[in-house]
Amino acid sequence: MIPDVMKGVCLTRHGGPDALQWREDIPVPVPGPGQVLVRVLAAGVNNTDINTRTGWYSPDVTGATDDVQQQVEAGGHAGALTFPRIQGGDLCGQVVAAGESVSLPLGARVTGPINLPRPTSDAPRAYIALGSEVDGAFAQYCLAEAADIYDVSASPLTDAEIAAIPCAFGTAENLLTRAGVAEGQSVLVTGASGGVGLAAVQLAAMRGARVTGVTAAAKAETVRAAGAAETLDREAELPPDTYDAVIDVVAGPRWGDLIRAVKSGGAYAVSGAIAGPIVEADLREIYLRDITIHGCTFQPPEVFQRLVGLINAGRLKPLVSKTYPLQDIAQAQADFMSKALPGKLVLIPPE
Numbered sequence: 034m035i036p037d038v039m040k041g042v043c044l045t046r047h048g049g050p051d052a053l054q055w056r057e058d059i060p061v062p063v064p065g066p067g068q069v070l071v072r073v074l075a076a077g078v079n080n081t082d083i084n085t086r087t088g089w090y091s092p093d094v095t096g097a098t099d100d101v102q103q104q105v106e107a108g109g110h111a112g113a114l115t116f117p118r119i120q121g122g123d124l125c126g127q128v129v130a131a132g133e134s135v136s137l138p139l140g141a142r143v144t145g146p147i148n149l150p151r152p153t154s155d156a157p158r159a160y161i162a163l164g165s166e167v168d169g170a171f172a173q174y175c176l177a178e179a180a181d182i183y184d185v186s187a188s189p190l191t192d193a194e195i196a197a198i199p200c201a202f203g204t205a206e207n208l209l210t211r212a213g214v215a216e217g218q219s220v221l222v223t224g225a226s227g228g229v230g231l232a233a234v235q236l237a238a239m240r241g242a243r244v245t246g247v248t249a250a251a252k253a254e255t256v257r258a259a260g261a262a263e264t265l266d267r268e269a270e271l272p273p274d275t276y277d278a279v280i281d282v283v284a285g286p287r288w289g290d291l292i293r294a295v296k297s298g299g300a301y302a303v304s305g306a307i308a309g310p311i312v313e314a315d316l317r318e319i320y321l322r323d324i325t326i327h328g329c330t331f332q333p334p335e336v337f338q339r340l341v342g343l344i345n346a347g348r349l350k351p352l353v354s355k356t357y358p359l360q361d362i363a364q365a366q367a368d369f370m371s372k373a374l375p376g377k378l379v380l381i382p383p384e
Contacts, residue, residue, distance in 0.1 A: 040055075
């Protein structure tokens with residue numbers, strides 16, 4: 034039986050953890066045509082949800098993701114959010130109800146990307162984000178468009194492992210795709226012990242690239258275990274003119290060094306700026322060496338479809354360092370921001 038109300042976490046405004054409100058009276062949505070109701074089995078913690086909570090996406094914020102000092106009004110992916118909002122972009126769940134014209138069977142275990150493509154003729158790279166423009170997975174149930182989710186019932190991975198995949202592996206696969214990473218290339222991955230970075234290391238190694246991961250010394254072994262041929266400390270000098278592609282989620286004051294590390298004719302792909310979004314570089318080092326810069330957020334459906342094949346084949350190995358009850362979201366996000374644990378943290382809703 035599907036209840037009329039559910040338990041979950043509502044974001045009531047931009048701000049600190051006190052902006053998150055635990056509620057037990059949230060109406061359970063009813064699926065319309067082409068929609069499904071998903072019982073959430075697990076939901077990953079990621080930077081996007083925290084950045085949205087704090088309002089870091091506002092152009093008024095210029096510091097690192099852990100240094101939002103001011104109050105903001107329009108701090109979502111697409112500007113102003115509608116509050117209250119159920120966040121949670123990393124979904125693993127089970128289909129429990131469906132509207133008309135849905136082929137997914139009841140009981141199917143499903144997941145899907147955090148960035149949902151909504152291209153138009155005027156905006157071919159338009160998208161909305163699960164947990165930002167629409168309610169997400171930080172509740173017992175989540176309403177989804179059937180076209181946005183994928184059946185992963187065949188996967189040997191656990192619910193928590195699948196919930197660790199959408200944001201991290203989807204972002205990483207998109208970065209590698211846009212940068213054209215191929216067998217035999219050399220690739221530098223920043224933030225290599227985090228969710229996206231560790232996924233990028235694993236996926237780039239699966240493509241046959243030689244991967245160097247930038248990480249703290251204490252997490253270097255974890256990064257090598259994911260497929261990195263070598264690691265560099267965060268403060269180490271980066272060798273110039275060395276890598277066919279740089280995959281970056283850090284940016285910040287060392288951005289110029291990352292550009293210089295790219296080979297002539299190579300690619301730099303970015304989908305994060307945890308060390309700060311305002312960067313500086315010598316443009317001559319970009320255009321005189323024919324460096325291509327890719328900003329990577331829009332994900333074509335085929336990017337996540339490739340991941341679904343790997344998920345169902347059991348070929349992905351997401352690292353889940355810890356799970357928490359959903360009501361402990363504030364502690365989980367604090368642990369995430371501390372960067373003490375590699376890989377992913379996952380929230381489990383009450384049954």
